[in-house]
Amino acid sequence: TYMFKYDTVHGQWKHSDIKIKDTKTLLFSEKPVTVFGIRNPEEIPWAEAGAEYVVESTGVFTDKDKAAAHLKGGAKKVIISAPSKDAPMFVVGVNEDKYTSDINIVSNASCTTNCLAPLAKVINDNFGIVEGLMTTVHAIT
Structure with a gap:
């Protein structure tokens, strides 16, 4: 509860009271x-908890085989919050229209891609881009 209440990025949580009910419930x-x-996504009882969509953001389960462990735990869909070597990648404003409901595991690309791709798409669609260069800087995580 402490990490929710006192976040170093967002500041102190002031929207509601946060309490511990038991070892599994806030x-x-x-x-x-x-x-x-x-640690093992196959063992997380997603269906029992009522979770249909799971956001995989550990950075560990970034390919389809590893992310599929969440499906074995009862999730219906998995969104990987990082680039994936084999999961289809969708960026809102760029190619989300290519998504079909039969796809159960997707990548939402990287934070850099989500920042740059929509702007680059608009510029490219309207004026064309011959070449470009960008950099990104991340804090230590």
């Missing part, structure tokens, strides 16, 4: 939020 204004501390 309460946000009495609304229960289930928390898991399980």
Whole structure:
């Protein structure tokens, strides 16, 4: 609860009271939020928790085979929050129209791609881009 209440980026949480109900549940204004501390995604009871869509943001399960472990745990769809070597990649404003509902595992690309691609698409579609260069800087995580 401390990390939710005192975030170093967003500051102090002031929207509702946060309490610990039990070892698996946090309460946000009495609304229960289930928390898991399980390393193997196959063992996370997503269906039991009512989760249909899972955002895979550990940086560990970034290919389709590894991300599919969440499906075995009961999730219906997995969104990888990083580039993937084999999952189809979709960026809103660029190619989300190519998504079809039969795709269960997708990559939402990288933070850099999500920042640059929509702008580059507009410029390219309207004026053309011959070549470009960009850099990105990340803090240590």
